[in-house]
Amino acid sequence: MDILGFITVPGWVLTVIIVLITLYLYSLWYQSLWRRLGIPGPKPIPFLGVLPLYMKHGIAKGDLQLVKTYGSVVGIYQGHLPILLVSDPEMLKEIFIKDFSNFTNRSIPFKMAKENACGVGAAYDNHWKFLRSTISPTFSSGKLKLMVPKIQRCCTDLVENIEQHSEQGELVDMKEVCGAYTMDVIASTAFGIDVNSKKDPNNAFVKHAKQAALGLIFKPQLLIIMMFPFVKNWFTVRFAGKEVGEFFKSVVDSAIEIRKKGQEVYNDFLQLMVTARRDENPSAYFTTGDLKEFKNRGLNNMELIENAVTFFIAGYDTTANTLSFACYCLATNQDVQDKCIEEIDNVLHGEKPQMEDISKLEYLDRFFNEVLRLYGAATRFQREGKQDVTVKGVYIPKDVDISVPVYALHRNPLYWPDPEKFDPDRFTAENKAKRPEYAFVPFGIGPRICIGMRLALLEAKMALMFMLQTFTFSPCNKTEIPVEIESGGIIRAKNGIPLKINKR
Ligand code: HEM
Incomplete structure (x- = not known):
């Protein structure tokens, strides 16, 4: 031519x-949105945005770098998807609490499978309100108390598993044993299934559960959506694989059948949700509409199954990793470990830990908060607005992903002097009063805060009490200090947490 x-x-x-x-x-x-709105951020690379930064440093550390460079409101692009990283505590209060009716939903950049949209973590608007209000009572202190015997059994297995390893002179990878423990807790508290996943790794539940957790890892369709956001509705993305979904469905179906026939009393989430279900006519079910209409129905089968699976997916890995980091922090801060043990001994006098003991362990609470500050499992949590709004002078367009960079916020020296130092005394009442409330958000903020927070704290603190009554932790030559974290959306130790166990 x-x-x-x-x-x-x-x-x-x-x-x-x-x-x-x-x-x-x-x-x-x-990639012109943030420039047009005057919001600071890194110059995006065509088609990739900031993806190369995240590929190099991981999400948590990438966010930390961006917040250090550009401040507490940063406009970025993952591919072509605009994301506003907000870590200003006052703005968080406005968005997550005061304007919750606008920012009710999580930003989900793809079309979800129908069943996934029935999980409380992913549902929208009135469907979410209905699910949340129906399911929340299952996490009340009274209901959690019913689950304590199950948790105590899992704690006994945890201590035995660790003892067996250490008696054979082996180092113990706390990431692995804490994973087995939280798997056992969630299997029994959510599904009513008693397993010892450390001793029985080939158990069908354990195998499928591990696959479900892996299913959350990055999906290739997401990369295409990041490059070409207009294809968002072309693919249906499943949180977990089809086979895994079907396995859980069959587990829940048969558990419900057994419960219908048997005389036994079950104290688990599945039973509480089954009880919350008022009618079984599937034709009457809908996922949009007026809240008043929802009030006339109970949970349907799909919602029941999906939420049991959601508890598992949201509750297993998060708690396991936080607990394993708690052991790492004890091992690497012997003075803190001594104080935790002294307090546990003074309160428990060698008796079996009970739920009531937890509120008496004030230092353990400070310690665990400091673990959550540095190693809380969630790197980010999100919302998106239904309307354009201006918050503290920042114009936020509707439908944009507002993400809280938790790792960066928890290390901001404005609120956390010498941020890498492990210091439980940051959480004395006096020190807490010195910083804004929403500078510490390991479980999220507002009406959509983590529904499993109480369970997570209960199971982690119970495990710490059981373990510290029996042994202490110290670093070994394989312990990485500082510990290296994985690059994904959950804070995990990249190379495990091998520790030396010393019998008390
Ligand atoms: C240390 C452990 C855990 C951490 C750090 C954690 C953290 C979080 C965070 C940051 C959120 C987002 C909240 C927001 O958007 O404001 C969340 C939501 C959620 N978490 Fe957790 N979580 C933990 C354990 C659990 C457990 C044990 C369960 C259930 C058994 C659970 C179930 C959920 C669910 C269902 C949601 C979505 C709630 C909704 O959208 O209404 N989490 N979690």
């Missing part, structure tokens, strides 16, 4: 050039 009579270019080369220029302009257009 002859261009203006000067050069001759083959037609296919010209087509490639035009396509590349169009793609470049398309990318520039998508």
Whole structure:
């Protein structure tokens, strides 16, 4: 082809050039939002945005770098998807609490499978309100108390598993044993299934449960959506694989059948949700509409199954990793470990730990909060607005992902002097009063805060009491100090947490 009579270019080369220029302009257009709104942020790389930064440093440390450089409101692009990183505590209060009716929903950048949209973590608007209000009572202190015997049994297995390893002179990877413990707790408290997953790793529940947790890892469809957001509704993305979903469905179905026939009294979430279900006519079920209409129905089968699975997916890995980091912090801060033990001994006098003891362990609470500050499992949590709004002078367009960079907020020296130092005394009443309330948000904020927070604290503190009554932790030559974390959305120790166990 002859261009203006000067050069001759083959037609296919010209087509490639035009396509590349169009793609470049398309990318520039998508990545112009924050510049137009005057919000600071890194210069995006066409098509990739900040993905190379996250690929190099991981999400948590990438966020930390961005917040250090650009401040507490940063506009970024994951591919072409705009994300506003907000870590200003006052703005968080406005968005997550005062304007909750606008910011009710989580930002989910893909079309979810129908069953996934029935989980309380993913549901929208009135469907979420209905699910949350129906399911929340299952996490009340009274209901959790009924689950304590199950948790105590799992704690006994945890201590035995660790003792067995250490008696054979082995180092114990706390990431692995804490994973087995929280798997046992969630299997028994959510599904009514008693397993010892450390001793019985081939158990069908344990195998499928591990696959479900892995299913949350990055999906290739997401990369395509990040590049071309308009294809968002073309694919249906499942949180866990189809086979895993079907396995859990069959587990819940048969558990419900057994409960219908048997005389036994079950004290688990499944039973509490079954009790919350008022009618079984599936034709009457809907997921949108007026809240008053929802009040006339109970949970349907799909909601029941999906929420049992949600408890598992949201509760297993998060608690396991936080607990394993707690052991790491004890091992690497012997003075703190001594204080925790002294307090446990003074309160428990060698008796079996009970739920009532937890409120008396004030130092253990400070210690665990400091673990959650540095190693709380969630790197981010999100909302998206239904309307454009201006919050503290920042214009936030509707439908944009507002993400809280928890790891960065918990290390902001404005609120946490010498942020990498492990110091439980940051959580004395006096020190807490010196910083804004929403500078510490390991379980999220507002009406959509983690529904399992009380269970997580109960199971983690119970495990710490049981373990510290029996042994102490110290670092070994394989313990990584400082511990390296994985690059994904959950804070996990990349190379495990091998520790030396010393019998008390
Ligand atoms: C140390 C352990 C845990 C941590 C750090 C954690 C953290 C979080 C965070 C940050 C959120 C987002 C909250 C927000 O958007 O404001 C969340 C939501 C949620 N968590 Fe947890 N979580 C933990 C354990 C658990 C457990 C044990 C369960 C259940 C058994 C659970 C179930 C959920 C559910 C269902 C949601 C969604 C709630 C909703 O959308 O209404 N989590 N969690």
